[in-house]
Amino acid sequence: xxxPKSANITATISxxxxxxxxxxxxxxxxxxxxxxxxxxGKSTIANELECxxxxxxxxxxxxxxxxxxxxxxxxxAFSPHxxxxxxxxxxxxxxLFAQAGFICIAAFISPYRADRSLVxxxxxxxxxxxxxxxxxxxxESRDPKGLYEKARHNxxxxxxxxxxxxxxPMNPEIELRTDKLAxxxxxxxxxxxxxKWRVVKGR
Ligand code: ADX
Numbered sequence: 001x002x003x004p005k006s007a008n009i010t011a012t013i014s015x016x017x018x019x020x021x022x023x024x025x026x027x028x029x030x031x032x033x034x035x036x037x038x039x040x041g042k043s044t045i046a047n048e049l050e051c052x053x054x055x056x057x058x059x060x061x062x063x064x065x066x067x068x069x070x071x072x073x074x075x076x077a078f079s080p081h082x083x084x085x086x087x088x089x090x091x092x093x094x095x096l097f098a099q100a101g102f103i104c105i106a107a108f109i110s111p112y113r114a115d116r117s118l119v120x121x122x123x124x125x126x127x128x129x130x131x132x133x134x135x136x137x138x139x140e141s142r143d144p145k146g147l148y149e150k151a152r153h154n155x156x157x158x159x160x161x162x163x164x165x166x167x168x169p170m171n172p173e174i175e176l177r178t179d180k181l182a183x184x185x186x187x188x189x190x191x192x193x194x195x196k197w198r199v200v201k202g203r
Pocket of ligand 1: 039066069078082083084086087107108109110111147156157158159160
C-alpha cells in the first residue's frame with residue numbers, strides 16, 4: 001500500500017484471515033506476474049493456466065493488460081508515467097486478489113524493472129515473476145494484432161521493443177522461451193513450480 005493523499009482514514013481488518021480462506025480453498029493465494037513483449041504469449045499462457053487451475057477446482061483469475069485498459073486503466077496510455085501508473089494499480093488489485101485467496105495471474109508487458117519491483121514489494125512473499133520470453137523477431141513475425149507493423153511505420157508511438165524500451169527481468173522465478181515451448185508445456189512448467197512453492201498441493 002502506498003502513501004494515501006486522504007487524511008483520517010483507517011484500514012479495517014477482515015474478520016476472516018487469509019489462512020481461513022486458504023484452508024477452505026485448499027491452496028494458497030499468490031500473484032503470478034507475467035512480463036514480456038507484446039505477442040510473447042502472456043495472455044495465451046495465462047488463459048490456459050487459468051483453465052487448468054479452474055479444472056482442478058482452484059480459484060484463479062487473469063488480469064490482462066488489454067482488458068484492464070478498457071476499464072480500471074482506461075485513462076492511461078503508454079508513456080513511461082502512464083505505464084508506471086497502470087502497473088501500480090494492477091499490482092494493488094493483484095494483491096487484493098491474493099489476499100482474497102486467489103491465484104492471480106497478471107499478464108502485462110510491464111517493461112520497467114522498477115515498476116515490477118514495486119509490485120513485488122506490494123505482494124511480499126507471494127509474488128512470482130514469470131518472464132514470457134520470445135525474441136523480438138519472433139514476436140514481430142507473429143504480430144497477431146498487426147501492431148508491430150504499425151509501429152514500424154510510425155503509426156504507433158512508444159511501442160515496446162520498437163520505439164520504447166523493454167527491460168528483461170534479472171532474476172525471474174520462471175523463464176518461458178515461448179519460441180521453443182508449446183503452450184501446454186509452458187502451463188505444465190508453471191504447475192510444477194506452483195507445487196514446488198507449495199502454492200498448490202501435490203508432488
Ligand atoms: S504496459 O506496458 O503498461 O504493461 P499493457 O500490458 O497494459 O502494457 O498493454 C499492452 C497491450 O496494449 C499490448 O498487448 C498491445 O495490444 C496494446 N498496445 C497498444 N499500444 C501499445 C504500445 N505503444 N506499446 C505496447 N503495447 C501497446
